[in-house]
Amino acid sequence: MSFTDLLGLGALAALWVNTLLIVAHAGLQRGDLARRRDRLRGARHGRVSEGSPLAEARTVQVARSRGDGQVHFHDRGYESESFGGTLQLAGESLQVPAIGAGGAVEVWVDPRRMREAGRCVSPEDFDSLYAGACKARGAERVIRQALSAGDEIWLVPADGEGPLWLSGVDPAPWIARQRALLLAFMLGSLALLGLCSVLALWPPVYGTISTLGGALCLAFFLLVQPVAATLGERVLPLHRAVLRGRWSRPVS
Amino acid sequence: LLTPARAGYMSARGVAEVAGKRGGFVVRRREEWRQVGLVAAYDALLLLPLFQPAWRHPVVWLAACYLSFVNAIVIHNSLHQGVFESKGLNMWWRRVLSFGALYPASANIPSHNLVHHQFDDDGQPDWAEPNQVRFRWNLLNLIHFPNLAGPATFAGVQRWIAVTRHPGFDFQYKSELVFAFGLTGLCMLHDFWATLLFIVLPQLWGARCILRINLIQHDRTDIASEWNHSRNFVGGFLNWVICNNGYHTIHHNRAGLHWSDLPEAHRREVQPRIDPSLDEPSMVGYLARSYVLRFGRPSPRDVAAAEQAAPVSDLVERSERRRQAEATSLAESANA
Numbered sequence: 001m002s003f004t005d006l007l008g009l010g011a012l013a014a015l016w017v018n019t020l021l022i023v024a025h026a027g028l029q030r031g032d033l034a035r036r037r038d039r040l041r042g043a044r045h046g047r048v049s050e051g052s053p054l055a056e057a058r059t060v061q062v063a064r065s066r067g068d069g070q071v072h073f074h075d076r077g078y079e080s081e082s083f084g085g086t087l088q089l090a091g092e093s094l095q096v097p098a099i100g101a102g103g104a105v106e107v108w109v110d111p112r113r114m115r116e117a118g119r120c121v122s123p124e125d126f127d128s129l130y131a132g133a134c135k136a137r138g139a140e141r142v143i144r145q146a147l148s149a150g151d152e153i154w155l156v157p158a159d160g161e162g163p164l165w166l167s168g169v170d171p172a173p174w175i176a177r178q179r180a181l182l183l184a185f186m187l188g189s190l191a192l193l194g195l196c197s198v199l200a201l202w203p204p205v206y207g208t209i210s211t212l213g214g215a216l217c218l219a220f221f222l223l224v225q226p227v228a229a230t231l232g233e234r235v236l237p238l239h240r241a242v243l244r245g246r247w248s249r250p251v252s
Numbered sequence: 253l254l255t256p257a258r259a260g261y262m263s264a265r266g267v268a269e270v271a272g273k274r275g276g277f278v279v280r281r282r283e284e285w286r287q288v289g290l291v292a293a294y295d296a297l298l299l300l301p302l303f304q305p306a307w308r309h310p311v312v313w314l315a316a317c318y319l320s321f322v323n324a325i326v327i328h329n330s331l332h333q334g335v336f337e338s339k340g341l342n343m344w345w346r347r348v349l350s351f352g353a354l355y356p357a358s359a360n361i362p363s364h365n366l367v368h369h370q371f372d373d374d375g376q377p378d379w380a381e382p383n384q385v386r387f388r389w390n391l392l393n394l395i396h397f398p399n400l401a402g403p404a405t406f407a408g409v410q411r412w413i414a415v416t417r418h419p420g421f422d423f424q425y426k427s428e429l430v431f432a433f434g435l436t437g438l439c440m441l442h443d444f445w446a447t448l449l450f451i452v453l454p455q456l457w458g459a460r461c462i463l464r465i466n467l468i469q470h471d472r473t474d475i476a477s478e479w480n481h482s483r484n485f486v487g488g489f490l491n492w493v494i495c496n497n498g499y500h501t502i503h504h505n506r507a508g509l510h511w512s513d514l515p516e517a518h519r520r521e522v523q524p525r526i527d528p529s530l531d532e533p534s535m536v537g538y539l540a541r542s543y544v545l546r547f548g549r550p551s552p553r554d555v556a557a558a559e560q561a562a563p564v565s566d567l568v569e570r571s572e573r574r575r576q577a578e579a580t581s582l583a584e585s586a587n588a
Binding site for chain 1: 308309310313373374375376385386387392395396399400402403404406407411414415416417444445446448449450452453
């Protein structure tokens with residue numbers, strides 16, 4: 001076996017180790033979600049009866065533009081706050097305490113509602129932000145979504161595993177979807193790499209099919225990392241869901 | 253005499269002088285020839301095995317991997333301060349360096365100079381933040397780190413490009429991308445397997461090792477402190493072969509200092525203020541102790557206590573240092 005052969009096998013082995021680490025990291029993220037799912041055993045479901053609002057999720061953003069008619073938003077921070085109020089849960093009332101931003105509370109709202117709240121609806125909206133966004137320090141804005149009287153709510157009390165958790169979306173199916181997505185990524189990555197490896201080792205090695213396999217292995221290596229990173233952002237808990245976004249000036 | 257340049261930042265006049273420099277094809281400081289020589293040797297070791305099969309040898313390959321790491325260090329140094337008097341030559345130098353690393357060298361301006369030096373992406377963590385990795389077996393953290401820091405970095409660079417007013421950055425970045433991938437692609441057309449094994453593997457080795465350095469230099473330090481945010485490797489031989497990049501604390505705080513001035517500045521400013529555990533004599537020793545001879549990750553400790561009893565420094569605030577870094581990068585690239 002020549003040095004080139006050894007190097008090729010070593011490269012393939014390194015690619016497998018690297019992919020297994022990426023898959024294992026996705027496994028850690030599944031584990032985080034499983035621990036959240038386990039907390040749902042103590043969840044209570046009902047409606048907000050008093051409290052306008054009861055709680056709020058905020059995404060602090062900075063808007064920047066290079067003066068090309070577009071504004072790009074960068075998430076600067078995520079905040080949850082409980083203002084206190086009453087919930088109606090299966091015939092009984094429950095008081096929720098006020099807990100300030102930075103305190104032990106997580107507020108989940110539907111990310112679609114957050115994105116909708118951050119949308120540019122008029123040229124005036126755009127213009128009010130654009131001048132500040134063109135400056136070096138950018139322009140700050142806060143996107144808020146509240147849980148108010150009449151809203152459906154899931155409550156998980158504070159325990160050893162985490163703080164008070166107030167959610168305006170049913171957390172169980174959301175967590176199940178993210179876990180399924182991560183599992184699909186883990187299995188899909190391994191299957192795809194297996195296929196690329198078989199092709200790369202297809203006899204005669206260094207022939208046309210084998211070369212195609214080598215090229216696919218390289219492409220796989222370059223693509224699996226950003227895909228995993230994008231997925232990692234997507235499965236973040238909703239109280240710190242990545243929002244970002246971009247505005248173009250709407251037509252009047 | 254502590255001039256602005258020696259203090260590690262550029263005055264407005266200094267920035268203007270750099271922006272105004274034109275002409276010449278000589279290096280700004282004679283120490284730069286070491287960097288030029290190392291990169292020339294690296295590129296030769298990448299290309300020779302492609303055209304001369306006799307050079308497809310383990311020693312050549314190992315040397316290429318080592319020099320690839322040096323190439324990434326030269327990227328780091330060159331993006332803080334251009335190597336050549338001629339700005340046009342500096343821009344071509346970046347393209348050559350990009351080929352050696354298989355990523356655009358100019359990515360260092362947002363990712364390293366503007367974000368990493370402040371450990372902060374405008375309220376969000378540094379793209380190379382050590383706590384992204386969290387395996388119990390610490391060696392896996394070292395191996396896996398580039399898989400997270402790499403995509404975070406390039407996604408961050410893309411977001412920065414969308415809003416930067418840095419003149420010509422977009423063009424320069426794309427030209428480096430085209431040069432690096434274009435030249436590598438041409439090599440692949442000539443001989444796919446030789447390129448993959450003797451060019452791409454060393455390229456990726458250097459690019460991923462320079463990302464790992466972020467973990468090695470900052471894991472279990474206190475990034476909120478002014479003098480104990482980084483781990484230094486102060487061995488003489490190591491610093492010769494990596495162009496003094498072992499002196500990391502002083503480099504963070506005074507990014508404008510030339511790499512050849514770092515050892516003296518480290519002794520003068522950092523040593524009185526740093527926890528002794530962050531002044532490592534040997535990188536190999538540290539790697540062996542932290543990642544091979546132990547299973548778990550070391551526990552955090554209060555390293556910042558060391559600077560509280562130390563004399564007050566004239567160090568300016570991080571926000572001001574970021575502004576200066578942006579001004580310097582602008583001056584280096586303007587009117588290229």
